[in-house]
Amino acid sequence: MSGLNHATGRAIARKVLTYFSFFCLLFWVGFPVYYMLITSFMDPPELGAKPPNWIPQQPTIENYREVIIGETGQRGDYGTTTEFSRMMPALLNSTIVSVAVVFSNLVIGGMAAYAFSRFDFRLSRAAYLGVLMTRVLPALALIVPLFIILRKIGLINTLWALIFTYTIFILPLTIWILREYFDTLARDIEEMALIDGATRWQAFRMVVMPLAVPGMIAVGVMSFMEAWSEFFFALTLTNSLTYPPLLMSFRNLHQVNWNALAAATTLGVLPPVIVAFVFQRYLVRGLSEGAVKG
Amino acid sequence: MASASISKGTAQSRKHWDRKWIPYVLLAPALITIFVIIISPLLTTIYYSFHNIDLIRDRTTFILFDNYIELFTSRLFWKAVEINLKFAAIVVTVPTLMGLFFALLLVEDFKGRGIGRTLLILPWALPWIVIGLLWNWLVNAQFGAINGLLYSLGLIDKYIPFMANEHWALIFTALASAWRQTSFSAILLLAALQTIPEDLYDAAKVDGAGMRARFRFITFAWLRPTLTIVLLYNIVLGFLQFDAVWIMTQGGPGDATMLISVLLYRYSFINFDLGMGAAVSNVLGLITMGVGLIFVRLIYRSQSTYA
Numbered sequence: 001m002s003g004l005n006h007a008t009g010r011a012i013a014r015k016v017l018t019y020f021s022f023f024c025l026l027f028w029v030g031f032p033v034y035y036m037l038i039t040s041f042m043d044p045p046e047l048g049a050k051p052p053n054w055i056p057q058q059p060t061i062e063n064y065r066e067v068i069i070g071e072t073g074q075r076g077d078y079g080t081t082t083e084f085s086r087m088m089p090a091l092l093n094s095t096i097v098s099v100a101v102v103f104s105n106l107v108i109g110g111m112a113a114y115a116f117s118r119f120d121f122r123l124s125r126a127a128y129l130g131v132l133m134t135r136v137l138p139a140l141a142l143i144v145p146l147f148i149i150l151r152k153i154g155l156i157n158t159l160w161a162l163i164f165t166y167t168i169f170i171l172p173l174t175i176w177i178l179r180e181y182f183d184t185l186a187r188d189i190e191e192m193a194l195i196d197g198a199t200r201w202q203a204f205r206m207v208v209m210p211l212a213v214p215g216m217i218a219v220g221v222m223s224f225m226e227a228w229s230e231f232f233f234a235l236t237l238t239n240s241l242t243y244p245p246l247l248m249s250f251r252n253l254h255q256v257n258w259n260a261l262a263a264a265t266t267l268g269v270l271p272p273v274i275v276a277f278v279f280q281r282y283l284v285r286g287l288s289e290g291a292v293k294g
Numbered sequence: 295m296a297s298a299s300i301s302k303g304t305a306q307s308r309k310h311w312d313r314k315w316i317p318y319v320l321l322a323p324a325l326i327t328i329f330v331i332i333i334s335p336l337l338t339t340i341y342y343s344f345h346n347i348d349l350i351r352d353r354t355t356f357i358l359f360d361n362y363i364e365l366f367t368s369r370l371f372w373k374a375v376e377i378n379l380k381f382a383a384i385v386v387t388v389p390t391l392m393g394l395f396f397a398l399l400l401v402e403d404f405k406g407r408g409i410g411r412t413l414l415i416l417p418w419a420l421p422w423i424v425i426g427l428l429w430n431w432l433v434n435a436q437f438g439a440i441n442g443l444l445y446s447l448g449l450i451d452k453y454i455p456f457m458a459n460e461h462w463a464l465i466f467t468a469l470a471s472a473w474r475q476t477s478f479s480a481i482l483l484l485a486a487l488q489t490i491p492e493d494l495y496d497a498a499k500v501d502g503a504g505m506r507a508r509f510r511f512i513t514f515a516w517l518r519p520t521l522t523i524v525l526l527y528n529i530v531l532g533f534l535q536f537d538a539v540w541i542m543t544q545g546g547p548g549d550a551t552m553l554i555s556v557l558l559y560r561y562s563f564i565n566f567d568l569g570m571g572a573a574v575s576n577v578l579g580l581i582t583m584g585v586g587l588i589f590v591r592l593i594y595r596s597q598s599t600y601a
Contacts, residue, residue, distance in 0.1 A: 015404070018399065018402050021396075021399045022404070022410060026410075030413065031439065032432055035428075036431060039431065048436065050453075051446040052445075052446070108323045108327070111320040111324065115320035116317075118317075119317035121318070131325075134332045138534050138555075138575070138582055141575030141578055144338075144562050144568055145334070145336075145338035148338075149331075169331070169332070172328075175324065228421065229421030244421050247424070258431075265424055269420055273419045276416075276419035284481055287478070288481070288485040
């Protein structure tokens with residue numbers, strides 16, 4: 001009997017510990033995000049409350065409306081009224097850049113990964129290792145020459161500069177992950193298709209690609225997140241065309257409407273957060289495959 | 295390509311013909327662009343670091359190691375190294391330990407696990423720049439959430455201007471980085487935990503292994519390769535972090551959060567001393583490459599001993 005009690009006692013202790021830890025997780029992740037969210041639903045005067053209102057007393061969507069139409073401070077709280085007018089164009093630019101990066105990365109990276117996986121050619125191993133080595137280079141360290149090169153080509157302060165650089169910086173990871181996928185896909189089926197008279201392209205499209213879809217989704221999602229979030233290149237190569245450097249520029253204003261900033265921040269993180277939640281499974285897979293093997 | 299014209303006939307020889315040029319064509323876009331955007335700037339950075347670059351008079355003079363000598367004898371650099379080591383210490387320990395803690399929690403079977411796993415991804419899904427802003431809100435001296443919380447709990451009666459204090463500024467910039475990196479670490483560790491075969495535990499139970507022994511010899515042993523990788527990623531972040539720190543403090547107050555990366559930015563974009571900036575870049579690059587090499591060696595060793 002006492003043994004049984006001992007066992008249930010331990011089960012209860014374990015449960016209590018589990019839920020206590022779960023609470024820690026919720027607090028650790030949730031508290032910062034929750035505070036940004038309630039700030040975005042408050043009127044500026046309420047933000048100064050001491051102690052803070054942990055639940056907004058008069059929740060409002062005014063901040064969101066003002067950020068979306070690009071005119072903040074209409075309620076006379078803060079001086080300038082147009083500082084946020086660049087927000088929606090920046091979100092659009094971020095979308096264009098991210099989507100373009102996903103596709104160009106999949107095409108260029110997919111081609112290279114397929115070549116590494118299926119062909120034995122001179123210097124194949126050296127080229128592969130070379131490509132992977134570029135992953136450990138700090139992007140920060142390359143910025144000055146990169147700036148000069150892009151200025152020579154005339155791409156400074158264009159979305160092309162970002163699409164170009166993001167695609168290339170994520171290529172090594174893409175090639176790594178997709179090559180692993182291509183390697184595990186049965187070669188013989190593809191060979192059979194080739195012998196049956198299919199061209200390489202047909203064999204690739206009908207046999208290899210359908211099987212590699214999970215890997216391609218994982219890579220696509222990761223490159224989307226990367227392109228959406230990138231700050232440093234966007235800051236130095238463009239005049240705040242995309243969302244991250246634009247957010248930074250608000251931070252430097254003397255009188256920033258913090259509530260509008262919270263609303264703008266929230267709007268801007270919706271795309272990556274939604275993508276991450278929807279493709280959670282692929283993302284975790286891509287992350288662990290990319291990290292553990294790369 | 296002489297064989298091309300002869301071989302048009304059979305499938306077998308067409309394949310041979312394929313093999314010669316197809317891989318090069320497939321690889322060309324990737325290799326050429328990687329060369330232009332990554333390799334050539336890398337070579338240029340190395341070249342710059344041995345030169346004095348005078349942007350105003352548009353003159354580049356070869357000075358061999360002078361930039362490096364100036365760097366290694368400057369107090370500013372060693373200060374940045376010291377600050378960066380403290381910063382990295384937090385960015386390495388906090389995410390690794392908390393990541394392990396959350397991963398072990400989320401592999402348990404309990405109500406709310408699904409929510410926990412989804413929420414875990416949230417910090418990772420946020421851009422660094424947003425992490426910086428988020429933590430600015432937390433530590434703000436007028437309306438910050440941490441001040442608010444301490445005040446609500448009655449622990450303080452006056453808001454603390456955290457970011458005006460050198461120590462708090464360094465701790466909070468490091469914690470902000472740790473916050474996102476914890477999720478990354480936990481995601482990797484959780485993925486590894488989920489691959490542990492259940493029968494290992496059953497077999498150990500049959501053999502009479504206690505909980506502690508099971509953790510040590512199964513869970514921990516299984517996680518070791520992933521833990522190593524997580525550690526190395528966290529070390530690299532500890533030395534390469536820039537975005538979140540830049541938005542929170544821009545290196546301040548004073549020089550309190552001047553990481554090596556911040557120093558690099560100052561040299562290149564504030565003083566416009568490209569030669570010195572390149573020298574700092576190369577030092578930083580060597581540190582991360584060093585970590586990368588350790589990483590490759592460890593993986594090789596773990597493969598040869600465990601596999």
